[in-house]
Amino acid sequence: MRNICMTVSYNGASYHGFQTQPQKITIQQQLEQALYQLTFEEIKVTASGRTDAGVHARGQVFNFQTGSQIPIERWCMAMNSRLPDDIVVWEARVVPDDFHARRSAKRKTYRYTMRCGKYPDLFKQNTEFHHPTPLDITAMQDALSCFVGEHDFTSFCSSRSSAESHVRTIFEARLECEPMEPHLQSYAIHIYLTGSGFLYNMVRIIVGTLIEVGEGKRSPSSIRDVLSAKDRALAGPTAMAHGLMLWEVFYGKVAPNA
Amino acid sequence: MRNICMTVSYNGASYHGFQTQPQKITIQQQLEQALYQLTFEEIKVTASGRTDAGVHARGQVFNFQTGSQIPIERWCMAMNSRLPDDIVVWEARVVPDDFHARRSAKRKTYRYTMRCGKYPDLFKQNTEFHHPTPLDITAMQDALSCFVGEHDFTSFCSSRSSAESHVRTIFEARLECEPMEPHLQSYAIHIYLTGSGFLYNMVRIIVGTLIEVGEGKRSPSSIRDVLSAKDRALAGPTAMAHGLMLWEVFYGKVAPNA
Incomplete structure (x- = not known):
């Protein structure tokens, strides 16, 4: 298992905020759906924090654990081709196991x-x-x-x-x-x-x-x-x-x- | 009758171009509808030229004849309050009778x-x-x-x-x-x-x-x-x-x- 950290921009206009909510389209749900399509793993992502409905991000950060062997330099493009146009992942790296996007943020x-x-x-x-x-x-x-x-x-x-x-x-x-x-x-x-x-x-x-x-x-x-x-x-x-x-x-x- | 010339910005994403077409939403139709709501005159506007579907304008120019007595400095706000958010009129002036937004353009x-x-x-x-x-x-x-x-x-x-x-x-x-x-x-x-x-x-x-x-x-x-x-x-x-x-x-x- 690797711990992968990504940085993502999104236009929040069409979303009910970052965090998954029943019956609502959120950024987290879109990210996890793209990860599922890519890895066939049911991945839960951890973000640096929530953003409210309508709020945008230039550099939101999230991390997740995966057993996928996809080389790290391919993750951004692989994610973007599965995400809607108003969400763009622009950085991906392998981080230490204890890295946590919310708790590690300074x-x-x-x-x-x-x-x-x-x-x-x-x-x-x-x-x-x-x-x-x-x-x-x-x-x-x-x-x-x-x-x-x-x-x-x-x-x-x-x-x-x-x-x-x-x-x-x-x-x-x-x-x-x-x-x-x-x-x-x-x-x-x-x-x-x-x-x-x-x-x-x-x-x-x-x-x-x-x-x-x-x-x-x-x-x-x-x-x-x-x-x-x-x-x-x-x-x-x-x-x-x-x-x-x-x-x-x-x-x-x-x-x-x- | 006065000849009034306006400068307008629009985001073309939601429109079938500038020029009126049957059954289609166009910039011209939106402008003429706002003018009707404002003056109760059936005004036809003349633009400097058409723009295609999806094309934007920062400074499109159009003119029209009107008998309305609304003072010229009130026209922009009066139009904008009747136009959708993706069309903004930002200049209005009275021009000579022979001014024609297309033919007078240099x-x-x-x-x-x-x-x-x-x-x-x-x-x-x-x-x-x-x-x-x-x-x-x-x-x-x-x-x-x-x-x-x-x-x-x-x-x-x-x-x-x-x-x-x-x-x-x-x-x-x-x-x-x-x-x-x-x-x-x-x-x-x-x-x-x-x-x-x-x-x-x-x-x-x-x-x-x-x-x-x-x-x-x-x-x-x-x-x-x-x-x-x-x-x-x-x-x-x-x-x-x-x-x-x-x-x-x-x-x-x-x-x-x-």
């Missing part, structure tokens, strides 16, 4: 993208949340910096979270602004968050709150008060799923990085 | 995009033709330069073309190469063609022939022979529609440019 980066201004870019509508009015970028950057460090993120996670602890560490929080597209009178804002782990809806609630800061509805410094209150009701709304992308998962020396 | 630019290398970018699959093996960019650039100038493009237009003359002028032909995306081991190549006008399937046949040059199946200098032969059978295949985008239409001083 850091994860998510990216959230919004297009700010008059008109959406209709060729990116699946991956950009359209905000029709201008946002105060400087205020958003100030607010974003408040999330860096170790915090209890109870205010920024879904009340349905079942995590034992809501303490997480954000190592890096970055905002990038693309140049204005003159004909659309709009520009894309990317928010990158790198952390030790993320709670249920955490990135989307952080972004929903940042948007309120950008709209002038709350001050950047209010973020610290919201964090310390540990009350979901004080944060902003959960931003739309389609702007969110699992960007990259880091494992230290063991496993794939983009 | 130049048009089309862009064709292919992604070259191992993996497609699944977030751009609607607008990039995926070519899985490397292409010889230098050879393609040499071939591309042969199209500049006034030529008889009989070899590079569909045999179904009904145009009286196949002589057209290409003012500019440019190839741009994006940097390699390391994780996808692929990069986008954009081909921009600006001309006085284009025959049926002309850009797609030029691109299909350039791809054969990039694959080493024909030499760059063979383009001149193909042009002078005036024989469609000697050119390459018609490239897939979804990589093509009507980029911009130029009218001199009169009407919109992006």
Whole structure:
């Protein structure tokens, strides 16, 4: 038996999230179905974490055990020819037996993208949340910096979270602004968050709150008060799923990085 | 009555091209339906030219006559709220009575995009033709330069073309190469063609022939022979529609440019 680790991109628009659910089409189900067609083994994959319905991935990572003798350099193409067009495996490697895509992960980066201004870019509508009015970028950057460090993120996670602890560490929080597209009178804002782990809806609630800061509805410094209150009701709304992308998962020396 | 000119982007994936056809959903039909909902007039629009099924537009231009008194600055939003999400009007202006979106056009630019290398970018699959093996960019650039100038493009237009003359002028032909995306081991190549006008399937046949040059199946200098032969059978295949985008239409001083 080998332990194989793969990196996969997917467009989440047509799926009910990553994790297998009865009667729903999910990324996990598509991956396991392709693996079955390829190996005739009933393989269960372990991902670095779930993604919600409509959320995309550039570099989701998963691993699985297999007795298949297929050479490792053939796995990507073999999988892609059995997967739908909106799921692409782009890296495969043999990893040590104790590698576990979720438990071995050291850091994860998510990216959230919004297009700010008059008109959406209709060729990116699946991956950009359209905000029709201008946002105060400087205020958003100030607010974003408040999330860096170790915090209890109870205010920024879904009340349905079942995590034992809501303490997480954000190592890096970055905002990038693309140049204005003159004909659309709009520009894309990317928010990158790198952390030790993320709670249920955490990135989307952080972004929903940042948007309120950008709209002038709350001050950047209010973020610290919201964090310390540990009350979901004080944060902003959960931003739309389609702007969110699992960007990259880091494992230290063991496993794939983009 | 006013003569109003609009610039529109559309994702052609869901449409049977621009021009109205019985029993088919087209861009023109969607625009005229939105205009009817807005003005209660049965307006017929005139575009700068047709686009085929699956072809996109960044800056298609059309005009129409209307008695509506809606102020010009409200037309874009009023149209967009009545159009599907994959059609966005982003410019509207009043033009002289004799302005005609097709006959007044001086130049048009089309862009064709292919992604070259191992993996497609699944977030751009609607607008990039995926070519899985490397292409010889230098050879393609040499071939591309042969199209500049006034030529008889009989070899590079569909045999179904009904145009009286196949002589057209290409003012500019440019190839741009994006940097390699390391994780996808692929990069986008954009081909921009600006001309006085284009025959049926002309850009797609030029691109299909350039791809054969990039694959080493024909030499760059063979383009001149193909042009002078005036024989469609000697050119390459018609490239897939979804990589093509009507980029911009130029009218001199009169009407919109992006």
